[in-house]
Amino acid sequence: MAAISQTTAAVRDVEQYKYGFVTDIETERAPKGLNESIIRFISAKKDEPEWMLEWRLKAYRYWLTLGDQEPTWAKVTYPRIDYQDSYYYAAPKQQAKYESLDEVDPKLIETYNKLGIPLKEQQMLAGVAVDAVFDSISVATTYKKKLQELGVIFSPISEAVKTHPELVKKYLGSVVPYSDNFFATLNSAVFTDGSFVYIPKGLRCPMELSTYFRINEKNTGQFERTLIIADEGSYVSYLEGCTAPQRDENQLHAAVVELVALDDAEIKYSTVQNWYPGDENGKGGIYNFVTKRAACRGRNSKVMWTQVETGSSITWKYPSCILQGENSSGEFYSVAITNNRQQADTGTKMIHIGRNTKSRIVSKGISAGRSSNTYRGLVRVQGKADGARNYTQCDSLLIGDRCSANTVPYIESRNPTAQTEHEATTSKISEEQLFYCLQRGMTQEEAVSLIVNGFCKEVLQTLPMEFAVEAQKLVAISLEGSVG
Amino acid sequence: MALLKIKNLHANVAGKEILKGISLTINAGEMHAIMGPNGTGKSTLSNVIAGRDGYEVTSGEVLLDDNNLLAMSADERARAGVFLAFQYPVEIPGVSTSNFLKTALNAKRRAAGLPEIDAMEFLKLVKAKTKALGIPDDIIKRQLNVGFSGGEKKRAEVLQMTLLEPRIAILDETDSGLDIDALKVVADGVNNLRSADRGFLVITHYQRLLNYIVPDHVHVMSGGRIVASGGKELALTLEAEGYAKYQAA
Numbered sequence: 001m002a003a004i005s006q007t008t009a010a011v012r013d014v015e016q017y018k019y020g021f022v023t024d025i026e027t028e029r030a031p032k033g034l035n036e037s038i039i040r041f042i043s044a045k046k047d048e049p050e051w052m053l054e055w056r057l058k059a060y061r062y063w064l065t066l067g068d069q070e071p072t073w074a075k076v077t078y079p080r081i082d083y084q085d086s087y088y089y090a091a092p093k094q095q096a097k098y099e100s101l102d103e104v105d106p107k108l109i110e111t112y113n114k115l116g117i118p119l120k121e122q123q124m125l126a127g128v129a130v131d132a133v134f135d136s137i138s139v140a141t142t143y144k145k146k147l148q149e150l151g152v153i154f155s156p157i158s159e160a161v162k163t164h165p166e167l168v169k170k171y172l173g174s175v176v177p178y179s180d181n182f183f184a185t186l187n188s189a190v191f192t193d194g195s196f197v198y199i200p201k202g203l204r205c206p207m208e209l210s211t212y213f214r215i216n217e218k219n220t221g222q223f224e225r226t227l228i229i230a231d232e233g234s235y236v237s238y239l240e241g242c243t244a245p246q247r248d249e250n251q252l253h254a255a256v257v258e259l260v261a262l263d264d265a266e267i268k269y270s271t272v273q274n275w276y277p278g279d280e281n282g283k284g285g286i287y288n289f290v291t292k293r294a295a296c297r298g299r300n301s302k303v304m305w306t307q308v309e310t311g312s313s314i315t316w317k318y319p320s321c322i323l324q325g326e327n328s329s330g331e332f333y334s335v336a337i338t339n340n341r342q343q344a345d346t347g348t349k350m351i352h353i354g355r356n357t358k359s360r361i362v363s364k365g366i367s368a369g370r371s372s373n374t375y376r377g378l379v380r381v382q383g384k385a386d387g388a389r390n391y392t393q394c395d396s397l398l399i400g401d402r403c404s405a406n407t408v409p410y411i412e413s414r415n416p417t418a419q420t421e422h423e424a425t426t427s428k429i430s431e432e433q434l435f436y437c438l439q440r441g442m443t444q445e446e447a448v449s450l451i452v453n454g455f456c457k458e459v460l461q462t463l464p465m466e467f468a469v470e471a472q473k474l475v476a477i478s479l480e481g482s483v484g
Numbered sequence: 485m486a487l488l489k490i491k492n493l494h495a496n497v498a499g500k501e502i503l504k505g506i507s508l509t510i511n512a513g514e515m516h517a518i519m520g521p522n523g524t525g526k527s528t529l530s531n532v533i534a535g536r537d538g539y540e541v542t543s544g545e546v547l548l549d550d551n552n553l554l555a556m557s558a559d560e561r562a563r564a565g566v567f568l569a570f571q572y573p574v575e576i577p578g579v580s581t582s583n584f585l586k587t588a589l590n591a592k593r594r595a596a597g598l599p600e601i602d603a604m605e606f607l608k609l610v611k612a613k614t615k616a617l618g619i620p621d622d623i624i625k626r627q628l629n630v631g632f633s634g635g636e637k638k639r640a641e642v643l644q645m646t647l648l649e650p651r652i653a654i655l656d657e658t659d660s661g662l663d664i665d666a667l668k669v670v671a672d673g674v675n676n677l678r679s680a681d682r683g684f685l686v687i688t689h690y691q692r693l694l695n696y697i698v699p700d701h702v703h704v705m706s707g708g709r710i711v712a713s714g715g716k717e718l719a720l721t722l723e724a725e726g727y728a729k730y731q732a733a
Binding site: 430431432433435436437438439440441442443444446447450451453454455456457458 | 534535536537538557558559562563566567568570573574576577578579583584587588591592595627644648
């Protein structure tokens with residue numbers, strides 16, 4: 001039908017990435033390449049204690065033994081990455097410490113304003129504290145004082161290493177060990193900044209915590225590390241957002257996120273990923289190779305991942321839950337949109353170890369243009385996980401006829417009392433649906449946005465209120481140009 | 485005042501000529517009915533007027549208020565005031581009826597240079613309309629047409645028509661699959677919308693609907709042409725005698 005062919009035709013024409021600008025700011029960088037002295041340089045820049053440097057070096061030495069053995073099982077293709085042709089540390093030149101936000105370089109404040117993330121507390125969304133990470137360092141954390149009074153620690157991880165070494169030592173690498181996988185090992189060696197969160201016993205954190213990642217420098221990898229610990233009976237909702245300038249070369253983003261939920265604790269982790277996706281021919285864009293994992297260690301603990309993935313030229317990401325505690329539960333809600341030449345291989349792993357553990361997976365993949373979108377998920381029920389339950393639902397929506405959607409579910413059950421359910425659908429935006437909307441006066445873009453948002457609704461409604469509206473708009477923007 | 489003017493319209497579907505020279509003028513305030521056996525091009529005519537893809541106009545004209553409809557895209561025609569009540573209203577999962585209606589109404593308001601209607605105002609408006617139509621207002625919270633009964637779907641179409649206030653409304657086999665109660669609700673809704681500046685084109689196979697929506701003019705369509713026209717009594721004759729004599733022609 002003509003509407004669909006118009007749709008496909010237009011996918012190729014337009015690239016609408018409004019965060020593609022570059023901030024002109026003086027930067028301090030480590031020399032190009034990766035070796036022990038670069039790692040020592042990063043550690044020294046961060047003024048780290050010896051044990052942290054040792055941990056990094058251990059990871060680096062292990063990484064060397066891996067050779068070039070990047071994981072190859074994902075359904076993505078890209079040219080070999082030259083790890084020596086990249087910078088591993090870049091930071092805006094500035095005074096070492098800010099006493100208040102007024103001292104932050106106005107250019108940085110302006111950058112975040114342009115991104116829609118005001119750092120001045122009086123302008124902020126009520127009830128959201130933000131940590132802003134620019135290239136390799138955290139430039140500002142808002143509402144710090146107020147959170148401190150409650151006993152919440154919300155700070156750049158580079159700071160937490162010094163101020164709360166006992167917590168960092170105890171939990172860093174306890175969910176994603178330095179030897180976990182190629183990219184996580186690399187991250188362990190060279191991670192530069194990221195957020196650290198600790199919620200004390202029994203506290204329901206009254207505001208959303210949020211980190212905003214921005215890659216600005218050319219040829220620079222971003223390797224952030226986030227660690228969130230929810231102590232017994234606590235609750236926190238955390239949101240992560242990210243963008244990068246529009247550049248012709250690919251940039252590597254290899255983050256690690258570790259979550260730990262103790263008895264009766266709950267963590268809600270939401271991501272709106274909008275890294276630069278590359279142009280319509282697949283030139284440029286971020287390689288988003290990320291390891292995210294939660295340990296539900298305590299009884300009745302709960303972790304909920306929600307991700308809206310619209311950016312990056314390649315996404316390789318499987319936010320997972322290790323359900324150790326009895327009666328713990330993990331949920332994964334995902335919207336992954338690929339357009340033009342984007343490739344996404346994303347999903348989750350739910351590892352049921354404890355008794356009566358529950359997991360729920362809802363994945364919505366939308367492919368347009370010539371993109372490839374794969375859901376890959378593992379549900380594993382171990383021998384002692386009596387009464388474990390999983391429900392998985394994977395829906396794919398295709399726009400046009402040159403994209404692909406794949407669903408690769410792995411289910412392994414070693415306990416006969418476990419119940420797992422898997423449902424999958426693949427559909428197209430039909431000519432009937434489009435015409436119906438047009439006949440009511442909507443433009444093609446409004447129509448596609450409405451239909452796609454309807455398709456994703458179950459996932460989008462799990463986002464914190466403040467961001468759900470933003471996410472809906474983002475869904476529309478990332479499909480802009482996929483209609484005529 | 486000629487509202488919709490169709491002049492010698494020819495149209496193809498998949499290379500095959502379906503409309504073979506339709507001419508029809510609907511004046512403001514008039515209700516026209518097109519009747520005819522299945523497969524004579526009635527639905528093609530409504531799709532061509534609404535601007536659906538896949539229908540190729542080979543010659544002729546369609547004017548709305550003297551503007552060339554054929555030069556407009558489907559959404560432009562809708563915003564200019566063409567409304568098509570679908571024979572098979574389409575399901576849109578995850579989209580509430582109210583969100584759909586609000587998006588449509590705002591698209592139309594924007595085109596008319598009016599400010600968008602806000603959520604509270606919209607809710608008030610839509611509740612007033614459902615009440616007037618005798619439609620339970622929980623329908624607006626449900627996903628559009630998903631799990632609706634045949635009657636609910638058609639009532640939702642009438643609700644949309646009522647909100648969008650078209651210049652010309654085309655009802656394509658709206659009576660199909662309706663029981664008598666649903667048919668009455670639909671007919672009441674349409675009758676309430678009749679006004680001196682609005683025109684209607686009702687496409688139907690059966691006379692039954694026309695007991696409730698009384699047309700000013702009735703046309704018989706067969707083989708892609710209008711083969712007879714008359715007043716409302718023509719519908720009754722057709723009911724009694726069938727289409728056979730027109731099909732032979």
